[in-house]
Amino acid sequence: MTNQPGGGGSRFALSFSSLSYKAQRRVIIVLFSLIPLALLVTFSYLPLYRMVYYSFFSWNGFSKNLTFVGFDNYVTIFTRPEYFGVFKVSLYYFFATFVQMAIALYFATILSFRVRGKNFFKGVLFFPYLLNGVAIAFIFMYFFRPDGTLDALLRLFGLGEYIQLWLGNPDIINISLAGTSVWRYMGFNFIIFLGVISSIPSDIYEAADIDGANRWHQFRYIIVPSIRRIIELNVILSISGAIAVFEIPYIMTGGANGSSTFVIQTVDTAFKFGKFGLGSAMAVVLLIIVILVTLIQNKLFKEKGA
Amino acid sequence: MEKAKYTFFSVLKYGSLLLGAFAALLPLVVVLFTSFKSREEMANSTALTPPEDWLNFDNYKRAFFEGNMTVGFMNTVIVLTISIGGAILIGTMIAYILSRFEFKGKNVIMALFLFAVLIPGVTTQVATFQIINDLGLFNTRASAILLFMGTDIISIYIFIQFINQISNQLDESAMLDGASYLTIFGRIILPLLKPAIATVFIVKGVAIYNDFYIPFLYMPKEDLQVVSTALFKFKGPYGTQWEIISAGIMIVILPTLIAFLSLQKYIYNGFTQGAVK
Numbered sequence: 015m016t017n018q019p020g021g022g023g024s025r026f027a028l029s030f031s032s033l034s035y036k037a038q039r040r041v042i043i044v045l046f047s048l049i050p051l052a053l054l055v056t057f058s059y060l061p062l063y064r065m066v067y068y069s070f071f072s073w074n075g076f077s078k079n080l081t082f083v084g085f086d087n088y089v090t091i092f093t094r095p096e097y098f099g100v101f102k103v104s105l106y107y108f109f110a111t112f113v114q115m116a117i118a119l120y121f122a123t124i125l126s127f128r129v130r131g132k133n134f135f136k137g138v139l140f141f142p143y144l145l146n147g148v149a150i151a152f153i154f155m156y157f158f159r160p161d162g163t164l165d166a167l168l169r170l171f172g173l174g175e176y177i178q179l180w181l182g183n184p185d186i187i188n189i190s191l192a193g194t195s196v197w198r199y200m201g202f203n204f205i206i207f208l209g210v211i212s213s214i215p216s217d218i219y220e221a222a223d224i225d226g227a228n229r230w231h232q233f234r235y236i237i238v239p240s241i242r243r244i245i246e247l248n249v250i251l252s253i254s255g256a257i258a259v260f261e262i263p264y265i266m267t268g269g270a271n272g273s274s275t276f277v278i279q280t281v282d283t284a285f286k287f288g289k290f291g292l293g294s295a296m297a298v299v300l301l302i303i304v305i306l307v308t309l310i311q312n313k314l315f316k317e318k319g320a
Numbered sequence: 321m322e323k324a325k326y327t328f329f330s331v332l333k334y335g336s337l338l339l340g341a342f343a344a345l346l347p348l349v350v351v352l353f354t355s356f357k358s359r360e361e362m363a364n365s366t367a368l369t370p371p372e373d374w375l376n377f378d379n380y381k382r383a384f385f386e387g388n389m390t391v392g393f394m395n396t397v398i399v400l401t402i403s404i405g406g407a408i409l410i411g412t413m414i415a416y417i418l419s420r421f422e423f424k425g426k427n428v429i430m431a432l433f434l435f436a437v438l439i440p441g442v443t444t445q446v447a448t449f450q451i452i453n454d455l456g457l458f459n460t461r462a463s464a465i466l467l468f469m470g471t472d473i474i475s476i477y478i479f480i481q482f483i484n485q486i487s488n489q490l491d492e493s494a495m496l497d498g499a500s501y502l503t504i505f506g507r508i509i510l511p512l513l514k515p516a517i518a519t520v521f522i523v524k525g526v527a528i529y530n531d532f533y534i535p536f537l538y539m540p541k542e543d544l545q546v547v548s549t550a551l552f553k554f555k556g557p558y559g560t561q562w563e564i565i566s567a568g569i570m571i572v573i574l575p576t577l578i579a580f581l582s583l584q585k586y587i588y589n590g591f592t593q594g595a596v597k
């Protein structure tokens with residue numbers, strides 16, 4: 015570690031350059047992969063290993079006594095609805111991502127053709143994605159609170175009778191929160207779609223124009239095929255995203271009124287209720303689900319592509 | 321007939337764009353309104369009413385000083401600068417050897433980085449927490465810095481893509497001049513990687529500035545708060561004082577807005593390259 019580039023000073027650089035290229039190569043491969051791999055192992059794989067290990071124990075997180083309980087934690091997760099049942103909440107977010115991608119695709123298509131105020135619309139639609147998660151959570155707590163933005167808006171349009179306890183009613187709360195998530199992430203999908211669509215060479219459109227293709231044909235036969243891979247990638251990301259929802263509901267509602275997600279349960283179980291063993295088992299279950307989903311997705315898309 | 325159809329679609333197009341812009345802006349604009357309102361004004365106006373006095377900065381002063389925002393911004397800048405600098409340096413290093421050299425274990429390294437993406441970040445915190453604790457890093461800035469610094473496969477991919485575009489002949493002619501691999505990396509590769517570095521800088525910078533749970537879990541100490549955790553603290557004491565919270569929100573958003581307006585082009589490129597490549 016003392017012979018790090020930059021840290022070791024010019025003497026090291028001098029002696030390094032006098033080595034043969036073959037020796038240099040060996041040194042540099044070790045040197046340049048050491049820190050990245052050390053970080054990767056310490057903060058990705060060691061936690062993974064420990065997580066699996068803890069999941070077989072009953073442990074409060076700080077006591078010296080770990081009691082081996084075998085698969086008890088896993089049995090608890092799958093038999094007690096308060097743990098596994100929260101996956102139902104993921105369905106709201108899963109559905110929301112499709113709405114989100116449809117909106118994103120629509121705006122990306124429109125804005126890839128000639129439009130007045132293009133840069134303004136582009137900026138405004140993308141900007142929410144860059145905002146701080148805590149700020150977004152607060153903004154939407156204000157948006158949904160009684161007499162907040164949404165209620166005032168509905169009154170303005172004479173729709174006052176539809177006013178609800180947006181974050182208090184268990185039937186609606188997850189729709190409100192999933193809506194927030196659409197607001198937050200739509201811009202990301204949008205900017206990716208826009209980037210891909212604008213990379214389609216313009217002479218393809220011109221040729222299509224000559225052949226008498228209208229906008230819909232162009233969308234259907236030029237745009238959709240060229241962004242298919244990106245859509246597939248986004249579907250994968252959104253499924254694992256929907257399973258791992260955390261920040262927005264955690265800050266906005268703390269998981270109250272049936273808005274708790276599996277990750278909120280995991281974090282609460284471990285850190286709030288001091289059940290580290292059970293929390294770890296939940297994390298393992300989550301990881302396995304994410305891996306399974308990714309594998310299935312990959313297989314499906316590969317077969318379709320072939 | 322053709323003309324009428326054209327106008328109809330034109331109205332539809334601009335109508336939907338305006339609606340989209342309205343939906344994106346409304347929640348923000350309302351918070352901006354609220355941040356300038358006084359207590360009494362809050363009680364007597366609806367959320368959609370603009371403030372009477374656009375220069376009423378009282379809420380901003382209270383949010384900034386009572387929320388200890390100076391500390392928040394200072395810690396954010398420290399953590400952000402060191403971890404991005406580190407991530408870029410080690411990211412380019414690993415990408416350099418992965419793209420320029422053939423060696424045993426190369427594919428294993430790629431696979432290790434790739435698989436790590438699948439591990440949902442928040443959940444392993446249960447175990448990561450213990451490791452940070454064992455290293456004696458709990459409640460230090462080093463905890464967040466190390467956790468943010470780890471390179472992700474996306475940055476590595478971006479760097480590899482760019483390095484592959486740099487002609488090997490440049491390396492070879494430098495070698496004819498007797499340059500070492502270190503010199504090649506420092507004098508040829510790094511300068512030519514500027515666009516990729518800008519991309520990673522932006523994507524990671526946004527992620528770190530906005531991250532909440534890593535500082536929340538690992539640096540709960542008052543004087544280690546970052547912008548996110550400083551804002552989160554408003555939840556308790558200011559529970560219903562939305563004019564103060566709104567000012568706090570605007571203070572946190574302002575740097576993002578400035579960065580966005582001044583770096584727009586690079587930010588767009590950053591995100592498309594970050595995700596597509």
